[in-house]
Amino acid sequence: MNRHLIAAADLSRDDALLILDTAEELARMSDRPIKKLPTLRGRTVVNLFFEDSTRTRISFEAAAKRLSADVINFSAKGSSVAKGESLKDTALTLEAMGADAVVIRHDASGAPHRLAGWIRGHVINAGDGMHEHPTQALLDAFTIRRRLGGGRSGAGGLDGVRVTIVGDVLHSRVARSNIALLNILGAGVTLVAPPTLLPIAVDGWSCEVSYDLDAVLPKSDVIMMLRVQRERMTAAYFPSVREYSRRYGLDAGRMAMLPEHAIVMHPGPMNRGVEIAAEVADSPRSTIVEQVANGVSVRMAVLYLLLGGAELTGEPR
């Protein structure tokens, strides 16, 4: 394992499998009467959130607390950042307080990478701009592996699984992290989106691209719907929400075109009626609630693997 978790693309297949296998064991503890483990007692984890987030922050907080770490939540609103403090000064303040790990979400791509150069603690990227959101990709891979039985006993990659990612790929760090991790784990990825919502360099990515959702559905084991991120859209990317929904939204009729074993995923928060119909989101094929529960297990695994062992100093192994 690296010292930090900045990007899913940095993980080796062995690292990724170690995280998923560890999460598998930790998930089995979530139905115990006492869910807390003493492993990170005395360690401090800072949640440094420059962007609004409920589920990711709560998920990291729950994960750290289940491992007995102390958690400090720092959100940019109403803090010294609102008074004009720079990221570097904020980082040095956290360092002085003895943060062992900093979980950072920032609207600028690359902020976690910069942060890693300034502090001694471990940096975990909880989403940076349009770059990456590695723990989301890990929890998605974990969910796919559990549901499709690729690792019923908690082993193995996702070799041969066909994953279709639909929607606003351009603005989506979830999509970037997922494409990277799914490739590492051996799954095949197809992107479906209006041409305006695909990055210019998409030809260089190791995935297929299609503009026709209906043609791809019958060949998908997993369909991952992305949120239409209106807050990041600075131009008109499609004529109207209704037209987007008609061509790229997943409704009951489209769900029926999927193979019987296929699952429907969404990283949340959902726009019901835009990219996903309510009846699809609430169907047994949807893993949306499961993804939230799995998020805690995966983040526990990441925190344990980064913080639980010895500091990697001295000679490299």
Place this chain on the structure above:
Amino acid sequence: MHARTDDGNTGDGNTGAGQDGESPGSCKRVLEPAEVRRVLTRIAHEILERTHGADDILLLGIPTRGVPLAQRLAGRAAEFEGRPVPWGSLDVTMYRDDLRLRPARALGRTELPVDGIDGKTIVIVDDVLYSGRTVRAALDALTDLGRPRSVQLAVLVDRGHRELPIRADYVGKNLPTSQRETVRVHLAETDGEDAVLLGEWKGALA
């Protein structure tokens, strides 16, 4: 990377392979396959005797090699008594006191019967008893899982050098060792054959 656990055995769930390559030559076989079999049969009898027929007992093996030992002991006890004896596994990694001394290690599996451990007589099973720190971690782990009526300890080899006030209730073989020596337990399930080896382990990082 192979670091020793407190038990002088590779406790990591993922380091089963390649360990023999690091201990060339100076290894003495202390127990042969037939002796391991006899020792386990005796321990199974002792457990039945001490627990008056194994009512409400549960054998919990500590991964990696405690688990097949627990399974075998449960199998033998069931044979002698003519009814099934429950067994499971108890991973103690998250409760260890030496986590910060080495890079984070992979977790083993905890597998308990559906009715849990409350009110049961638990027999913790491990391959080697050394410092006693693994057993301390196991006792902590049990506390988080429920409230057993009592807890006992069975080990295949007791090599001495305790660092905590812990002793085993059932011992396969007492093996006086120096701290520089290493005790390695091989089991058919994990290593292809049953044996207990005593030697200077060249791969040891201390």
